[in-house]
Amino acid sequence: MTFYIKADRYLLESQEVFNQYIEVVDGRFGSFADTVPPNAEVVDWTGYTIAPGLFDTHIHGINGYDIMDGTKDAAKKISEAILPLGVTRYLPTTLTSSKADLDKAIATVAEAVREGLPGAQSEGIFLEGPYFTEKHKGAQNPQYFCDPDLREFQHWQELSGGTIVKIALAPERDGALEFIRRVSEEDVLVSLAHTDASYDCCCAAVDVGARDFVHLFNGMSGLHHRDPGVAGAALTNSRAFAELICDGYHVHPDIAVLASRVKDDKLVLITDCMRAGLMPDGHYHLGEFPVVMQQDGVARTEAGSLAGSTLKLIDGVANLHRWSDKPLYEIWHRASLSPAKSLGRETEMGSIARGKLADYVVLDDELVVQATAVAGEMKYRKV
Known part of the structure; x- marks a missing residue:
């Protein structure tokens, strides 16, 4: 399964990335992109920050x-x-x-x-x-x-x-x-x-x-x-x-x-x-x-x-x-x-990077969690 996340900001290991899409393929992060293919599934978190779980x-x-x-x-x-x-x-x-x-x-x-x-x-x-x-x-x-x-x-x-x-x-x-x-x-x-x-x-x-x-x-x-x-x-x-x-x-x-x-x-x-x-x-x-x-x-x-x-x-x-x-x-x-x-697990998890498990958190400007996903699956969403 492939979909894209859209957000205002992403917290990466050594920098922040703004106003991008990131691909998620079979529960793992793919690449960042400025645009997505026609008819692609997009999970829209415009106005929010995406951070690693x-x-x-x-x-x-x-x-x-x-x-x-x-x-x-x-x-x-x-x-x-x-x-x-x-x-x-x-x-x-x-x-x-x-x-x-x-x-x-x-x-x-x-x-x-x-x-x-x-x-x-x-x-x-x-x-x-x-x-x-x-x-x-x-x-x-x-x-x-x-x-x-x-x-x-x-x-x-x-x-x-x-x-x-x-x-x-x-x-x-x-x-x-x-x-x-x-x-x-x-x-x-x-x-x-x-x-x-x-x-x-x-x-x-x-x-x-x-x-x-x-x-x-x-x-x-x-x-x-x-x-x-x-x-x-x-x-x-x-x-x-x-x-x-x-x-x-x-x-x-x-x-x-x-x-x-x-x-x-x-x-x-x-x-x-x-x-x-x-x-x-x-x-x-x-x-x-x-x-x-x-x-x-x-x-x-x-x-x-x-x-x-x-x-x-x-x-x-x-x-x-x-x-x-x-x-x-x-x-x-x-x-x-x-x-x-x-624990020697850094190649699998811990940051938003291509090939790693798509564990991520959606944050507002006050660092309040809006949603949490484990291996690309949305497990929690604030009502």
Whole structure:
């Protein structure tokens, strides 16, 4: 099937294009054109901007659902809920829990994906834990922390049907470096998180295959000029991506801008959203922990720690765009192309380019999503 999109503006990787048509062939982008053939099908978005679909590589839940619910319905409802927010791809994200609960969550997500997700599409499972250390535990349950176990991971990978694509761990745990080397060889993205590792330990982890740091400045030792710590390793290592929650609470806006300048296209915007996203203030759970969401959508555990976020990824983009002096197309791709690059998927998705999947978002001048398409199919349209 072939059709054309007409719009006032397109956000590309390194520029904006104005007043053009773009061809979509069998769910993939074709070429830009000034005119279209006679009788061609045209989807007219005159007055609007077309941007690539967003890719949330770290999301636990939203709208009352959580991946750790261990139900197919949760994965499907999350898929639906993020579509009107401009997200076309996501990684269903677990958190530290009992082996039985992780088994159930992994198996049910895999089954839901096989049956077909109604909205945004899963690009694989992200295991956040359980191989963490307690000092920077955040809302992860230390009762289940343990050393990396390759046989345990392989068991989970079998349950998932080979769809675990990312795992977060603390590199200072016993056996972590060998574990990182082995799973990295299987094309699993290893992220460093909830860790008090030294700068040198983090660098050693990158040397053996780790290529990502989860929620920069949160769940890790901070930056000091004589002790760079985990945050320093994330900022200075050009081989590694760094994920950032741009809600203004997890990281100060000026530090978010600094991170953006330092990491450039290796900065990945994420939400770390939990079930309270899109919900009213009140009492919720993140895994086994009760959390309270109060004014401004900030969720905290009873001990006062931030408990994930309720951020919409498109709001993270808008925030960093507002805080920085960078053009929208550049910041937008930190939430679409950079995530795809971190997983080695950049030839398939993440930007509007010939041959890539036609995942796109229609935006008005206020960055309100008017429509979202996945592989060329319109999945959401604002009434």
